[in-house]
Amino acid sequence: MNDPVIDMRDVAFRWPGRAGFSLRVAHLRVAAGESVLLLGESGSGKSTLLSLLCGTLSADQGMLSIAGTPVSNLSGSARDRFRAEKIGVIFQQFNLLPFGTVLDNILLPLRFAPLRRKRAGDAIVAAQDLCTALGLPKGIGSIKASALSVGQQQRVAVARALIGQPPLIIADEPTSALDANSQLAFLNVLFSQAKTHNTALLMVSHDPRLGAHFDRVINMADIAEVEREMV
Numbered sequence: 124m125n126d127p128v129i130d131m132r133d134v135a136f137r138w139p140g141r142a143g144f145s146l147r148v149a150h151l152r153v154a155a156g157e158s159v160l161l162l163g164e165s166g167s168g169k170s171t172l173l174s175l176l177c178g179t180l181s182a183d184q185g186m187l188s189i190a191g192t193p194v195s196n197l198s199g200s201a202r203d204r205f206r207a208e209k210i211g212v213i214f215q216q217f218n219l220l221p222f223g224t225v226l227d228n229i230l231l232p233l234r235f236a237p238l239r240r241k242r243a244g245d246a247i248v249a250a251q252d253l254c255t256a257l258g259l260p261k262g263i264g265s266i267k268a269s270a271l272s273v274g275q276q277q278r279v280a281v282a283r284a285l286i287g288q289p290p291l292i293i294a295d296e297p298t299s300a301l302d303a304n305s306q307l308a309f310l311n312v313l314f315s316q317a318k319t320h321n322t323a324l325l326m327v328s329h330d331p332r333l334g335a336h337f338d339r340v341i342n343m344a345d346i347a348e349v350e351r352e353m354v
């Protein structure tokens with residue numbers, strides 16, 4: 124695999140002050156443009172792994188490189204800046220700012236990421252173009268996020284993750300609240316946008332049926348060793 128966007132090796136993590144759970148990942152690689160579904164039972168550490176990849180948690184040992192940059196040794200604030208520049212995140216509940224407009228929400232990641240802002244060019248035009256590509260109605264940019272339907276919130280969350288073309292999108296169960304048709308529609312817009320920019324996509328889900336739509340499916344049980352002690 125040439126220049127993987129995610130390259131994780133021999134990573135170990137234990138929740139600080141908590142003996143109950145530890146996670147070891149021998150090897151995880153995701154290529155540019157590749158879509159990967161990460162499956163695993165509840166409590167198997169999927170969200171913990173995503174937080175390690177995003178740098179909101181830091182591993183106790185091991186090597187993690189994102190888009191060619193070794194991030195394991197970055198300080199907390201440097202990791203925050205790196206994440207803003209390189210990773211688009213889509214949360215389960217979308218986490219839009221309810222009192223912000225659609226445009227405010229989509230432009231938010233650029234505020235902390237000067238290089239990403241530069242890549243976006245004219246940021247407002249880029250946000251509007253993404254809204255159009257994602258099938259959002261014209262003029263939606265000035266609507267408050269709290270007034271959107273769930274389907275519109277999803278699309279705004281995708282636009283926010285995609286703006287400025289980060290090399291990696293990480294999504295934590297973004298389709299869990301949707302019916303099967305809406306899930307598929309959501310994945311299709313996400314895939315088509317990700318392919319256009321050769322963006323790698325790592326998405327967590329409980330639903331193995333979604334696997335057919337991804338380039339690759341990874342099971343937590345195959346890549347991670349988890350210790351769960353009863354505490």
Ligand SMILES: Nc1ncnc2c1ncn2[C@@H]1O[C@H](COP(=O)(O)OP(=O)(O)OP(=O)(O)O)[C@@H](O)[C@H]1O
Nearest residue numbers: 138141143144163164165166167168169170171172
């Ligand atoms: N902030 C935290 N502090 C301490 N332990 C935590 C914290 N967040 C999660 N854990 C523990 O880490 C373990 C793995 O949780 P995690 O949320 O990563 O699993 P998951 O596979 O994403 O589960 P689910 O599918 O239910 O969301 C669990 O034992 C959980 O209790």
